Amino acid sequence: MSATTTSHRVCPLAEIPVGEGRAYVVAGEQVAVFRHRSGRVSATQARCPHAGGPLADGQIDEGVVVCPLHLNAFDLATGGSTGDQPALAVHAATVDADGTVSVQLTGSAS
Amino acid sequence: MTLTSSGTQTGTAQLPVQRAHRRRLVVVGNGMAGARAVEELLERGGRDQFAITMFGDEPYGNYNRIMLSHVLSGEEDEDGIFLNSLPWYAENGIDLRAGVRVDRVDRFAKVVHDADGGRTPYDVLLIATGSSPFFPAMEGMHRDDGTMLDGVFGFRTLDDARALLNSAKVHRRAVVIGGGLLGLEAAHGLATHGVEVDLVHSPSHLMNQQLGPEAGRVLRGRIEALGIRVHTGVRTKGLRGTDRVTGVELPDGTVLPADLVVVAAGIRPNVDVAVRSGLDVQRGIVVDDRMRCSSGEDGDEGPADGVYAVGECVQHRGQTYGLVAPLWEQAGVLADHLTGTRPDAEYHGTRTSTKLKVAGVDLVAMGLAGPERDGDEFVVFSEPSRGIYLNVVVRDERLVGATLLGDVRKTAFLTQAFDQGLPLPQERMALLFDLGAPSDDVGVAELADDAQVCNCNGVSKGTIAGAVADGCSTVGAVMAKTRAGKGCGSCKTLVEQVVQWAAGGDLAVDESASWYVPGVPLAKPELMTAIRERRLKSVSAVFRELAPGGAEDAKSKMGLTSLLRMMWPEGLDEEERDGRFINDRVHANIQRDGTFSVVPQMKGGVTSADQLRRIADVADKYDVGMIKVTGGQRIDLLGIRKEDLPKVWADLGMPSGYAYGKSFRTVKTCVGTDFCRFGLGDSTKLGIDIETRFQGVETPAKLKLAVVGCPRNCAEAYVKDVGVVAVGSGRWEVYVGGAAGASVRKGDLLATVDSPEEVLALTGRFIQFYREWGNWLERTYEFVPRLGLERVRAVLVDDSDGLVAGLDERMQQTVDAYRDPWQEGAEPVTPGQFRSSLPLVDLPLVPRRPAGAPGGLAISEVAR
Incomplete structure (x- = not known):
C-alpha cells in the first residue's frame, strides 16, 4: 500500500449548506463532503458500502452520517459502521484560510 | 460555526450590552436551589443585568446533594458530584463568599449582614437557605454541657458524608433512625462498607411518605436481603452513652448496640435568616407565584421589596418540597421574572413524582399511594419473593397515582399519563405490563431459529438471539445492531419479545424506548x-x-x-x-439508485386529459424510467434525476402529491354518486375536499385516507388511517386506525355523522390529535389501539377533555399555513439543493423494462 497523500482543493465551503453534504469527483474518485454545524468538514467515499446509496444525501451530526436508503450509520472519523456493515473509506478534510474545502486522498485508494 | 454568504444563515442581531446600571443581586445560600437559580439567570443573559454575590455556609462550590448517598456507598467520589466548582463562580463574574454565614437582612436599608461583620448592599435578594435534618427529641442525645454525643450524625452535607465514611471505616455497628429515602440510603451506604446496620422507623412501614403499606412491606424484604435489620412501628426512646454513643434504646427496653447513629428523620426548612429579617414564615418562607416573599406576620405588610426565595426553604401555596424537580421549576420561574424574559412567568406548584434508586432498588412513586375514594380503580401486582410491587390508581379515567417498585419499565408511560393526563388504555393491566400479543398464538419460544422476524431487513429470530448473546442488553441496542424493526416497524413488538425471550429476564431497562427520538431523553x-x-x-x-x-x-x-x-x-x-430527510429537502422520494420518484397531486384519484397529456410529455422529455399507477390512485414517475426535479415540476404545473413524506398522503375515492348506480353519497367530491383541506399536513407517520360511496368499499376505506363510508340518508361513517400494509387491520368506527362538513371537521380533529399525541413513526393502527377506541371517541366526539376547540384551532392554523413545496423548484432554498449526489458510475442501476414494453425506453445512462 502506497503512503502518498495528496491534498485536493474541492469546492468553496459556501457551496455546502450547513449540516448537509454534497458529492464531488476528486481526482477521479467519488467523494461526499459534509459540513458540520460546528464548522468542521468531513469527507468519505460517496457511495454507501451496503447498497450503493448516495451518502451526500444522508443526514449527519458531529459524529456519523446516516445513509438515506436504509438508514445505516457510519462513523465519520473512522468509517466504521454502527451496525454490521462494511466500513467506509474516510478522508481527511479541512477548510483553508480562503474558505475552500480541501480533501486529502491517500494514493492506494481503490 | 463559520458564517458564509450562502444565505442559509440568518445572523441574530445582538442588542448593545448595557453594563452601566447592573442591579446588585445577593443570593443567600449556595446549594442546589441558589446555584440553579443563578445558572438560569445567567442563561437568560442575567450577567449583563446583575452583579451577583453568593453566600454559602459550606466552604465549597455547589454539589449535587442527591449524590451524597453514592459518595457514602462508594459508587461515586467527591469530585464527581460537584455541579459548579469554585472557578465557575469566578468565570461567571460571581462574587462567592463560601463559608460565610449570613446573620440577618436589613430590608429597609437593603443590606445583608454576615457573621464576619460584613455588610453587603443589595437591590434584589434571593433566599435559598435550604433545609436541615430534623433531630427528634431523644433522651441522652446531649451531654451535660449541651453538646451532642460523639458518633451521632445527620446526613445532609458533604461534611456529613465524609464524617460518616470515616466513621464507617473504624466502627462496626450502626443504627439509622428514620426509614425514609435518606435513612435507607444511609443504611445501604453503611452496609456496603461492612457495617452492621439496624434501621429504626417509627411509622408502620418504610417510606410511608411515598408508599402504601403493601409496597412498604415488599421494599422491606429487599432491604432485609441486604443484611439490614429493619424495625418498623418502633420509636426511639433514647440514646445510650456518656461521651460517645454506645447504643439506641427502644420503648420496650431493648438496646441496640451502636458505635454510630445516623439521624434521618426528615428535614425542616432553614428559616432563621428569614425570621430574623421580618419575613412571613410559616412552615417555610412564604412565597407567592413569582417566588416573592412577603413581610410581617401572615404577610400583613405586603410583598417584601425585592426579596425572593426558592428551594426547600420556601412554602408555596401551603406546600413545602423536599425534591429537586420543584426547585428547578422555581428557579426557572424566578429567572424568567427577574431578567424580564417572561415577566408574567408564574409557578403553580409541582405534581411530584419520585424516580429513584433507593438502596439499590428502583422505585417510582407518583400521586396517590392507594385508592382514596369509592370510585377509585386500584390495580395491583405484588410479587414479594422477587421484590416487585406495582400499582396504579385511576380516577375518572385519569391516572392519579402509581407505584413501581423493583420493575420500573412502565415509568415513561405512567409519568406521561400522570403529568399530561394522557388517555389510558381500556385494558388496565396494560398500565403495568407490556401486553405484547401478536395476532397469532405462537409464543416466541416456539418460533424456529430461522423464522424471519423482521421482513423488511430479513432478520431472523436466531440473528436477534445472537445479538443478545454478543452482549446487546437492550431492545434498542439489538435493533441498532441487527436493524430488526427498523424498516416499516410493524414487527417491533415481536422483536421486543424475541429479545426478552433471548435475554431470559436479564434485559436492562431501556428508558430510551419511550423517548420521542433517540437523541433527546424525553417522551x-x-x-x-x-x-x-x-x-x-x-x-x-x-x-x-x-x-x-x-x-x-x-x-x-x-x-x-x-x-x-x-x-x-x-x-x-x-x-x-x-x-x-432527503425526501423532504427535495420533495420527492429517493429510490434505490439515488434517483427520485415524482407523484403529482391528483385529488381523490381524479385526473383530466390535460393532466395526463402533461405527464406524458414530462415522461418523454426527462427519460422517465417507469410510469406507474400507484395504489393511492395517482401516477408515479420513477427514475427522475435530482437535478431535473425543478424542471419536472415546472413542466407538470401540478402541485406535490406528498408521496414522499411522513405526512398526509392521499385520499382514494370511488366514483360515488356521479356514475355508480349503487352510490349512496358523493364520495368523490368529499374525497377531493378532504385532500384539498389537509394536503401536505405533517404527521408522525404517513397517513392514507379513502372515501367510498357505499359499503361495497371499492376504494378500501375500511383499511385506511381514516376511512369514510357513505351509508345512505346523507350519513357517513368515519373509521380510524385501519391499515393494509405490512399490518392489516380494519379501522374502528369512530362516529357516524350527518354531513360532509362534519366528516371534514372530525377528520381534521383526529389528525391533529394524532399529530399531538402519536409517537414518531407510530402509525394510526398502533396509535388508536394504544389509547383505546373508547378513549379516542370520548376525546374527539364527546369532548370529554375539553380538547376539541384547541385541536380544531391548531389544525386550522396548519391548513392556513400550507404552501406547495414544489414552488421551491423556481427558487432553491439552499445552494445546490437539487445538485446530484451521485456522479457515480458504479451504482446498481435499476434495470429498465424491455424496450417496447410499457415503461421501457431507450437506455441512455448519463454519468457526469
Missing part, C-alpha cells in the same frame, strides 16, 4: 412542554437545550423537524434544511 409530551416553555423553534436549538451535552443526533433530526413544524405552524426560526 413526546415532556418534549413538547419543554419546547413550548423555552420557545425552541429550530432543531439545533432543541439539541442545544435538551440533548445530553447539547449534542446533535443525526437519527433524531427528522422526527424533531416534524414535531417543530407541527408545533409552530406559522414557521420555524431558522429553516434548517439539514434537519430534514
Whole structure:
C-alpha cells in the first residue's frame, strides 16, 4: 500500500449548506463532503458500502452520517459502521484560510 | 460555526450590552436551589443585568446533594458530584463568599449582614437557605454541657458524608433512625462498607411518605436481603452513652448496640435568616407565584421589596418540597421574572413524582399511594419473593397515582399519563405490563431459529438471539445492531419479545424506548412542554437545550423537524434544511439508485386529459424510467434525476402529491354518486375536499385516507388511517386506525355523522390529535389501539377533555399555513439543493423494462 497523500482543493465551503453534504469527483474518485454545524468538514467515499446509496444525501451530526436508503450509520472519523456493515473509506478534510474545502486522498485508494 | 454568504444563515442581531446600571443581586445560600437559580439567570443573559454575590455556609462550590448517598456507598467520589466548582463562580463574574454565614437582612436599608461583620448592599435578594435534618427529641442525645454525643450524625452535607465514611471505616455497628429515602440510603451506604446496620422507623412501614403499606412491606424484604435489620412501628426512646454513643434504646427496653447513629428523620426548612429579617414564615418562607416573599406576620405588610426565595426553604401555596424537580421549576420561574424574559412567568406548584434508586432498588412513586375514594380503580401486582410491587390508581379515567417498585419499565408511560393526563388504555393491566400479543398464538419460544422476524431487513429470530448473546442488553441496542424493526416497524413488538425471550429476564431497562427520538431523553409530551416553555423553534436549538451535552443526533433530526413544524405552524426560526430527510429537502422520494420518484397531486384519484397529456410529455422529455399507477390512485414517475426535479415540476404545473413524506398522503375515492348506480353519497367530491383541506399536513407517520360511496368499499376505506363510508340518508361513517400494509387491520368506527362538513371537521380533529399525541413513526393502527377506541371517541366526539376547540384551532392554523413545496423548484432554498449526489458510475442501476414494453425506453445512462 502506497503512503502518498495528496491534498485536493474541492469546492468553496459556501457551496455546502450547513449540516448537509454534497458529492464531488476528486481526482477521479467519488467523494461526499459534509459540513458540520460546528464548522468542521468531513469527507468519505460517496457511495454507501451496503447498497450503493448516495451518502451526500444522508443526514449527519458531529459524529456519523446516516445513509438515506436504509438508514445505516457510519462513523465519520473512522468509517466504521454502527451496525454490521462494511466500513467506509474516510478522508481527511479541512477548510483553508480562503474558505475552500480541501480533501486529502491517500494514493492506494481503490 | 463559520458564517458564509450562502444565505442559509440568518445572523441574530445582538442588542448593545448595557453594563452601566447592573442591579446588585445577593443570593443567600449556595446549594442546589441558589446555584440553579443563578445558572438560569445567567442563561437568560442575567450577567449583563446583575452583579451577583453568593453566600454559602459550606466552604465549597455547589454539589449535587442527591449524590451524597453514592459518595457514602462508594459508587461515586467527591469530585464527581460537584455541579459548579469554585472557578465557575469566578468565570461567571460571581462574587462567592463560601463559608460565610449570613446573620440577618436589613430590608429597609437593603443590606445583608454576615457573621464576619460584613455588610453587603443589595437591590434584589434571593433566599435559598435550604433545609436541615430534623433531630427528634431523644433522651441522652446531649451531654451535660449541651453538646451532642460523639458518633451521632445527620446526613445532609458533604461534611456529613465524609464524617460518616470515616466513621464507617473504624466502627462496626450502626443504627439509622428514620426509614425514609435518606435513612435507607444511609443504611445501604453503611452496609456496603461492612457495617452492621439496624434501621429504626417509627411509622408502620418504610417510606410511608411515598408508599402504601403493601409496597412498604415488599421494599422491606429487599432491604432485609441486604443484611439490614429493619424495625418498623418502633420509636426511639433514647440514646445510650456518656461521651460517645454506645447504643439506641427502644420503648420496650431493648438496646441496640451502636458505635454510630445516623439521624434521618426528615428535614425542616432553614428559616432563621428569614425570621430574623421580618419575613412571613410559616412552615417555610412564604412565597407567592413569582417566588416573592412577603413581610410581617401572615404577610400583613405586603410583598417584601425585592426579596425572593426558592428551594426547600420556601412554602408555596401551603406546600413545602423536599425534591429537586420543584426547585428547578422555581428557579426557572424566578429567572424568567427577574431578567424580564417572561415577566408574567408564574409557578403553580409541582405534581411530584419520585424516580429513584433507593438502596439499590428502583422505585417510582407518583400521586396517590392507594385508592382514596369509592370510585377509585386500584390495580395491583405484588410479587414479594422477587421484590416487585406495582400499582396504579385511576380516577375518572385519569391516572392519579402509581407505584413501581423493583420493575420500573412502565415509568415513561405512567409519568406521561400522570403529568399530561394522557388517555389510558381500556385494558388496565396494560398500565403495568407490556401486553405484547401478536395476532397469532405462537409464543416466541416456539418460533424456529430461522423464522424471519423482521421482513423488511430479513432478520431472523436466531440473528436477534445472537445479538443478545454478543452482549446487546437492550431492545434498542439489538435493533441498532441487527436493524430488526427498523424498516416499516410493524414487527417491533415481536422483536421486543424475541429479545426478552433471548435475554431470559436479564434485559436492562431501556428508558430510551419511550423517548420521542433517540437523541433527546424525553417522551413526546415532556418534549413538547419543554419546547413550548423555552420557545425552541429550530432543531439545533432543541439539541442545544435538551440533548445530553447539547449534542446533535443525526437519527433524531427528522422526527424533531416534524414535531417543530407541527408545533409552530406559522414557521420555524431558522429553516434548517439539514434537519430534514432527503425526501423532504427535495420533495420527492429517493429510490434505490439515488434517483427520485415524482407523484403529482391528483385529488381523490381524479385526473383530466390535460393532466395526463402533461405527464406524458414530462415522461418523454426527462427519460422517465417507469410510469406507474400507484395504489393511492395517482401516477408515479420513477427514475427522475435530482437535478431535473425543478424542471419536472415546472413542466407538470401540478402541485406535490406528498408521496414522499411522513405526512398526509392521499385520499382514494370511488366514483360515488356521479356514475355508480349503487352510490349512496358523493364520495368523490368529499374525497377531493378532504385532500384539498389537509394536503401536505405533517404527521408522525404517513397517513392514507379513502372515501367510498357505499359499503361495497371499492376504494378500501375500511383499511385506511381514516376511512369514510357513505351509508345512505346523507350519513357517513368515519373509521380510524385501519391499515393494509405490512399490518392489516380494519379501522374502528369512530362516529357516524350527518354531513360532509362534519366528516371534514372530525377528520381534521383526529389528525391533529394524532399529530399531538402519536409517537414518531407510530402509525394510526398502533396509535388508536394504544389509547383505546373508547378513549379516542370520548376525546374527539364527546369532548370529554375539553380538547376539541384547541385541536380544531391548531389544525386550522396548519391548513392556513400550507404552501406547495414544489414552488421551491423556481427558487432553491439552499445552494445546490437539487445538485446530484451521485456522479457515480458504479451504482446498481435499476434495470429498465424491455424496450417496447410499457415503461421501457431507450437506455441512455448519463454519468457526469
